[in-house]
Amino acid sequence: MATPLLPYAESFVDDVTAALGALSGRDHAADCTIEARNIVTAVLAADGRFTTDELEGWLDAIGARLDPPVLVTAHQLRASDLLRSDDGWLASPSTLFDLLVRADARDGTARASVYYGKAMELAHATAALDLVPSTDEIAAIDRFRATLLAGFDAAGVARPGAAAAVGPAASDPSPQASEPEPEPARPVEDVLAELDELIGLDHVKGEVRRLTSLIRVQTLRAEHGLPVIETSRHIVFVGNPGTGKTTVARLLSEVYRSLDVLSKGHLVETDRSSLVAGYVGQTATKTRAVLESALGGTVLIDEAYALARGGENDFGREAIDTLVKFMEDHRDDLAVIVAGYPDEMQELIDSNPGLDSRFARTLAFPDYTTDELVAIFGLIAKRQEYHLDADAARRLHEVIAAEPRDRGFGNARFVRNVFEQAVALHAVRLADVDAPTRHDLTTLTPDDIAAV
Known part of the structure; x- marks a missing residue:
C-alpha cells in the first residue's frame, strides 16, 4: 500500500531533476533519488529508532526507486x-543544493528555492509517517531548514519568502475589536521568513518553527486520512513589556491561517478593561463580544493575570469562565494567547482547571541585550529616515546599557521612547540652523541621545 511519503518523494525527485536538468541538459533522476533517500533517512534516524510505519514508508517511497531497488x-x-545516517548531513548543504544556489547567484534564477520547498515538504512528510513525530525529528527538520537558509545567505541569494526586516512592534493595549477583511493567506515560508528577520528572540523563534513543523506534520496525516493528535494552539507568553510578544502573536496567527488551522488569521489585542464590566451579568456579554471578533484568528490578552485578581467576587472570574467555555465551543477556529509576567501568569493558569488543561505551551520572552536594543533603535530610525553617526551610536549604547533591567523594563518600548526624544532634541538643535542640509536633517549626533 502506498504511504503518504510517496507523492512527496516523487515530487522532490521530479522537480529537482528538472531544475538540475535546466542547468546541465542531462537527466539527474538517479542523483535526486539518492538525495531524497538522504533527506528521508536523516530525518528518520534523528531519534535513533525506526518504527514499522517509518520502515514501510521508506521502502515504498525510497527503496523501490533506488537502482537497484531495495526489496526487503x-x-x-x-x-x-541501509538506514545509517550521518547527522552531519543535515548540517551542511548537499552538493546538489550547492550547485543550484551557486547557479542562482550567477544567473539570477530561483532553482534552489524549488529544492528548498520540495525538501521541506519531503522532510515533513517523513515525520508524518508516525502518529506523533518525535521531538528529535522536528528538531532535525529545523536544523535542515537552517542549513539551507544559511546556504542562500552564503551565496548572496534571497531566501525563499524573504521579507523586509522588521523589529518588534510596541503593543497597543487598547482592544481592536473591529473585524478586518481577511487578506489572502501568505505561504507559511513567507511568514517564517518574516519571523526569522526579527531581532533576537532566538529561542522563541525556534519554538514557533517547531510548532509550525508539528502542525504541518499533523496536517499531512489528516490529508491522507491518517489518525492525528490534536495540537493545542493556545499559548502562554511570559516576559517584560516590549519584548516582541505582539509581533510574534501576529505572525503565529498568520502561520495558523497559512496551515488552515484558522480561517482568517487576524489578531485582536485586548486586556482586562475590555473584558470586565462593573455589574453582574455584563462581563460575560462584554467578554463574548471581544472573543467573537477574534473568531477565525487569535486573541491576545495582555496582562491576563489581572483577570484572576480581586477576590472570589471580582467579575474577572466571570471573564475567565466565559473564556474557558468559549474556547471549548469554538475550539476549531480560535487561538488564545495570554501574556504577562511569569509568576502572575502561573497564578492565572492555576485559578481555573479549564485554563490549565488548555494552555499546554509557554513561551518565555527574555529581555533584549544592549546590542539587540541598539539594532532595534537602528530599524526604527531607518524607517523614519534617520541614522546615527559613530559617536551617537556609542552614546546610545551607553544610555541603553545604563538602564536598569528590572521587572517592567520596557525593552523595545524604552528604545522607541529614546528615539522619539532624540528626534525632539534633534529638532531643537537644528532650529537655529539657517539652511540645514539633508545630512543635517537625517543625522542624529551624541547631543540628541539622552536617557529618558
Whole structure:
C-alpha cells in the first residue's frame, strides 16, 4: 500500500531533476533519488529508532526507486545498514543544493528555492509517517531548514519568502475589536521568513518553527486520512513589556491561517478593561463580544493575570469562565494567547482547571541585550529616515546599557521612547540652523541621545 511519503518523494525527485536538468541538459533522476533517500533517512534516524510505519514508508517511497531497488521486509531493513545516517548531513548543504544556489547567484534564477520547498515538504512528510513525530525529528527538520537558509545567505541569494526586516512592534493595549477583511493567506515560508528577520528572540523563534513543523506534520496525516493528535494552539507568553510578544502573536496567527488551522488569521489585542464590566451579568456579554471578533484568528490578552485578581467576587472570574467555555465551543477556529509576567501568569493558569488543561505551551520572552536594543533603535530610525553617526551610536549604547533591567523594563518600548526624544532634541538643535542640509536633517549626533 502506498504511504503518504510517496507523492512527496516523487515530487522532490521530479522537480529537482528538472531544475538540475535546466542547468546541465542531462537527466539527474538517479542523483535526486539518492538525495531524497538522504533527506528521508536523516530525518528518520534523528531519534535513533525506526518504527514499522517509518520502515514501510521508506521502502515504498525510497527503496523501490533506488537502482537497484531495495526489496526487503521492514524487519530486514531494520537489521541492515541501509538506514545509517550521518547527522552531519543535515548540517551542511548537499552538493546538489550547492550547485543550484551557486547557479542562482550567477544567473539570477530561483532553482534552489524549488529544492528548498520540495525538501521541506519531503522532510515533513517523513515525520508524518508516525502518529506523533518525535521531538528529535522536528528538531532535525529545523536544523535542515537552517542549513539551507544559511546556504542562500552564503551565496548572496534571497531566501525563499524573504521579507523586509522588521523589529518588534510596541503593543497597543487598547482592544481592536473591529473585524478586518481577511487578506489572502501568505505561504507559511513567507511568514517564517518574516519571523526569522526579527531581532533576537532566538529561542522563541525556534519554538514557533517547531510548532509550525508539528502542525504541518499533523496536517499531512489528516490529508491522507491518517489518525492525528490534536495540537493545542493556545499559548502562554511570559516576559517584560516590549519584548516582541505582539509581533510574534501576529505572525503565529498568520502561520495558523497559512496551515488552515484558522480561517482568517487576524489578531485582536485586548486586556482586562475590555473584558470586565462593573455589574453582574455584563462581563460575560462584554467578554463574548471581544472573543467573537477574534473568531477565525487569535486573541491576545495582555496582562491576563489581572483577570484572576480581586477576590472570589471580582467579575474577572466571570471573564475567565466565559473564556474557558468559549474556547471549548469554538475550539476549531480560535487561538488564545495570554501574556504577562511569569509568576502572575502561573497564578492565572492555576485559578481555573479549564485554563490549565488548555494552555499546554509557554513561551518565555527574555529581555533584549544592549546590542539587540541598539539594532532595534537602528530599524526604527531607518524607517523614519534617520541614522546615527559613530559617536551617537556609542552614546546610545551607553544610555541603553545604563538602564536598569528590572521587572517592567520596557525593552523595545524604552528604545522607541529614546528615539522619539532624540528626534525632539534633534529638532531643537537644528532650529537655529539657517539652511540645514539633508545630512543635517537625517543625522542624529551624541547631543540628541539622552536617557529618558
